[in-house]
Amino acid sequence: MPSISLRPWPVAPRPFDEEAFGSWFGRIASRYQLSVIQAWEINQLGTFPPLTNAGWILFTPVPESTLKILATLARLDVDRLTRIQTPSDWMVDRPNLPYCFRCLVLNPVDVTAPRWKRRWLDPNIKVCEEHGTDLECIPASIPRRARNMNRLLSLVSEYRRRLRETTWFKRY
Numbered sequence: 223m224p225s226i227s228l229r230p231w232p233v234a235p236r237p238f239d240e241e242a243f244g245s246w247f248g249r250i251a252s253r254y255q256l257s258v259i260q261a262w263e264i265n266q267l268g269t270f271p272p273l274t275n276a277g278w279i280l281f282t283p284v285p286e287s288t289l290k291i292l293a294t295l296a297r298l299d300v301d302r303l304t305r306i307q308t309p310s311d312w313m314v315d316r317p318n319l320p321y322c323f324r325c326l327v328l329n330p331v332d333v334t335a336p337r338w339k340r341r342w343l344d345p346n347i348k349v350c351e352e353h354g355t356d357l358e359c360i361p362a363s364i365p366r367r368a369r370n371m372n373r374l375l376s377l378v379s380e381y382r383r384r385l386r387e388t389t390w391f392k393r394y
């Protein structure tokens with residue numbers, strides 16, 4: 223392990239307790255207008271880990287040593303990052319990713335910061351715990367194609383808009 227002096231990031235979005243690690247790191251990348259892979263490499267966090275077909279939103283559990291580096295960079299307690307790790311048995315390929323659009327865009331803690339909830343990555347989830355409604359889905363290729371969280375959010379909105387148009391045409 224090379225010894226590098228760690229200078230904390232000038233600005234670091236805080237992770238939300240219910241957020242997925244990929245979502246938090248995707249927001250960091252967005253903050254610095256980088257892709258998730260670039261943000262990982264620039265910060266010398268080691269080899270970018272292999273991911274599933276859903277890309278960085280479903281981020282591989284990160285080793286303790288890397289979490290410590292990230293905690294220093296973000297001026298966080300390492301526990302905050304340990305808590306948002308993806309359980310390793312969730313790391314499976316999947317055709318779709320379920321999510322609740324209302325929960326995505328209306329973060330009660332900070333309305334300016336949409337975030338992807340960790341529990342949406344559970345391969346067996348179907349219903350929004352908050353609203354009791356069936357979850358919507360996006361194809362797994364959308365997060366895989368998105369370079370960071372901001373880009374993912376605009377691709378999700380675009381997908382929803384197109385979906386509504388298609389439904390409209392089918393109906394009339």
Ligand SMILES: [Zn+2]
Binds near residue numbers: 323352
């Ligand atoms: Zn919801």
